[in-house]
Amino acid sequence: MSIIGLFMQAGLFVKFVMLVLLGFSISSWAIIIQRTRVLSSATNDAEAFEDRFWSGIELSRLYQESHDRRDSLIGSEQIFYSGFKEFVRLHRANSDAPEAIIDGSARAMRIAMNREMETLEAYIPFLGTVGSISPYIGLLGTVWGIMHSFISLAGEKQVSLQTVAPGIAEALIATAIGLFAAIPAVMAYNRLNQRVNKLEQNYDNFVEEFTAILHRQAFSHNPAKQ
Structure with a gap:
């Protein structure tokens, strides 16, 4: 007996169950490989950007560099770009309301972070679904196959282990x-x-740290508010 031989001898329903499970397995491995690459890339990009962010570079220069690549930003850099863009816009519109400027910038960064998290989490729930239901689907195929096997043996006068x-x-x-x-x-x-x-914790820490920097900048132009 071989696995392929047993598959070929199985009933139609059991074959269908096996094919579904093989499809789940192939899909799972494709997602595992793809998500591993995405998360590794996101981690490396976050570390590289934060190293540059804390290197002492001027925020306006860093923002301009990000602006030039705004269509390909991800992770911490996308969060920075969204927050600083909103900060600049609100500061130009009403520099006398630093609280509103900070709130708006923090809100923009949170929205950007949530979008980044949605991208990172894509397809991962499917793995949880496969892990939860695959054993039960396999068990269904087993129960059906054993039931069908015993029914087919009902008419036999002598039943041995080989049968x-x-x-x-x-x-x-x-x-x-x-x-x-x-x-x-x-x-x-x-x-x-x-x-x-x-990564979510890393992004959250960056948002808090960058918000503190923007807070100092916003209030530095309004000494009476400090």
Whole structure:
């Protein structure tokens, strides 16, 4: 007996279950590889930008550099660009209201951060779904296959292990494939969520630190408000 041979001998419904689970497994691995690359790139970009941000460069110069690449910004740089753009706009419109300037800038950064998080979290919930339902789908195929196998043996006068084993084995393959799809999906789901949460904390810290810098700049032009 081989896995391919058991698959070919399985009933139509069990074959369908196996193919669905194989599809889940292939999709999961594609998402795992793609999301790992995206998160690694986002982490490297965040570290590179924050190194430049804290290097002492003037914010206006850094903003101009970001503005020149505004269509390809991601992560911390996109958050910085959105916040400083709103800061400049509000400061020009009403420099006598530093509280409103800071609130508007912080709000713009939060919106940009939420959009970045939506991008980073894309497709990851699918891994959780695969990890949750794949064993049950495999079990359904197994139960159906065993039931069908025993029904087919109902008319036999003598039933031996050699007679029963192939039908049970082909049914159990469905459970094995379900576990094969579920285990990597669950492990990747937890790991990728951990990395997303770490990036979210990093972005949140940057927003707080940059807001404090903008706060000092806004009030430095309004000494009476300090």
